[in-house]
Amino acid sequence: MAITSANQLELLQTAEAVAREKMIDPDLVIEAMEDSLARAAKSRYGSEMDIRVHIDRKTGNATFTRARTVVEDDAVENYQAQFTADQARAYFEPSKDGRAHWLRDGQLLTDFSGKPQPGDVFQEQVPPVDLGRIAAQSAKQVILQRVREAERDRQYEEFKDRAGTIINGVVKREEYGNIIVDVGRGEAILRRNEKIGRESYRPNDRIRAYVKDVRREARGPQIFLSRTDPQFMAELFKMEVPEIYDGVIEIKAVARDPGSRAKIAVISYDNSIDPVGACVGMRGSRVQAVVGELQGEKIDIIPWSEDQATFLVNALQPAEVAKVVFDEDATRIEVVVPDEQLSLAIGRRGQNVRLASQLTGLDIDILTEEEESKRRQAEFNARTKLFMDTLDLDEFFAQLLVAEGFTNLEEVAYVDLDELLSIEGVDEGTAEELQTRAREHLEAANKAALENARALGVEDSLIEFEGLTPQMVEALAKDGVKTLEDFATCADWELAGGWTTQNGQRVKDDGILEPFDVSLEEAQNLVMTARVMLGWVDPTELESAGEAEAGDEQEAGV
Template identity: 40%
Template structure:
């Protein structure tokens, strides 16, 4: 080792963001293991690297005792005082034991340690960069695919997009560009692992934030999102400024803003509804595009009973109940939908029951 070595460590430290002292401490620790392994010794040793010259020395550390039982770990008081007259019983005595050819071993060990620390530092930088992007949207290039995952290059790291996080019938080829939502960032022994999703409701929210300046600026707020990926979604929006139409802002001129998002999501239908503090109004809006006659809110059950025109019943419920299901997810209320004719039938049935005589009345009339 030499002064050039110390200067090289300083350059590496500046370039990779690793302190010189951190590297030297790591090299010293690694050299202790290398010394014990190469010279087949179990004695307690300390390795010292001179911070100015780069000179490496190895010191055996022995306890000062009256009677030596283990020469590898102990030294007599008399022998220790030949090295330094100030030694006392139970002191730790250091004796230089640097081997002649230790420089070669030290160079190899230093190279391995520095390489490992650089790799760890780079992984740490990548992890720190992406941990702040959790729950955010990223764009990457598809690299490959196996039976479980699609692997996406994000520049400094390869992210994992599980096949079960793809939308139905969605397929990607090598070099395809893909936008995805980061659901998890983990720091593993193999480096940072970033998990992506194309089905998460957060992807829809982030896409609207990218496309709608009013949302990015905070004038329009996304209150809730309900999504069945690849098929249909609902998003509830609210404007802090009464002069700004939140739904119109999200739709955009001639529908361009929402259409851009629909295209990104491969034709997924998106209903944009106005959020309201009034639960009745909010539930009615959530069932869009269906028209609603009335909404009866039951706070205790957290249920909303909705009446719709007969011709709107199938539209309100949706194919396989999808519209009603998404509206319930969006509002966090149970929704029971009835047509006007169904309600009328129930009322008529109740009226008939009220008009029918009781058993006692029937007996009295026939006595």
């Protein structure tokens, strides 16, 4: 049936205009029209009916049909849109006037020698619906909604592969401090916290930004830009330095305080090319091009090193480093600088050390030579006193043990006897006596710790748990952890300690077992073992997860 209503003709014209304006497939708009007309027809014929509309792509004529699907006898749920094979027999024949037809597997059925099968669809024409003003407006809204969805799908598909790259655009408007950017066949958003400092833009200003993310969203922006992301600076260098683009020089790490200062670590895979000099350029031309784009942000370009200590010394430039104290079992590292270099190493408001920490991935403690000397002297005195009090030694002999590298009683008690004999003036009898005294003191301390733990109500299940010393059990008991179940509910950071960020500041969380140098990994293993013993976790699942993780690391080349 041809659509003769002026409102319906207006819909067709609107759909064609929108398709041209939005640069989407006209078929999508026509399909939206068909859907909107079908919805309008259901309001007349009944919502339970399966009304379908087909619009001729050439003439614009629309045909309204009622569809009924053949289903199994016991599967009929909607008698207006479904019928059984027996009920369908009465209609199972070629159409005499062309107003009805059968479909099988989406194809027009011409062979009626058999019988109707489940899934067959019978369509017969019904009178068209003449849209009123309200129905026309409703249909128009459906079309526009479908067009918006199609436009968003096109935008997502077009830009999803551009995440992680730099894009140029034109500022369209500002909304609540956020900048809406025209990036060609789509709009992107630069949120206020992704802008550098107090930079401002006016409509029609050209802008360059980093495509931080492209997400499929039902509403609102889908393309998210950033000018503060560290990778924005990395991509700018890639554009300015051909050696980076060609892969001869690689950017290994970037740290930024947007609009103020940044550090970038580079390495050259060609010994004849200086990575720092290549990034700086002739008379600083290359780095100045990046600085200009970043609103005058000062950039330190440093050579990357596989040796963490060397890399850290480079990262703290321009400060001079006297010594690096690196603990391989910890993520924190101590850096000793001359007294006059302290303020330079820390930087204004801690900026230099903060950027160096971001660049290296390490927590850095800055000490002056005087502070480090005082701390080492305090440690030396404390260990000397420990050996004097527990091993009944005079000050000279206790200092001798400390000077030889012994830090606690466990080392004295269980070290190989030859290490004690290597100390000048220590014979076999003295070495054995030292170990006897150390072991007796440790056994007494362990006994006292167990007695205290039991007095606090600790159960044997926790005392007998492998991996916990009596002193650890006592410390747990003082913190309210008295059963294996209590221990199994602990988080790793509650045991080993860690750092959290609160209101932009790093805050130290003290762990119950932190005084015993229990690492996060060790804490995780202890807690997981307890959960397995209690039956909370299936050990086979842990093994599968471990094998999968190992496989992922192998694929990643770890």
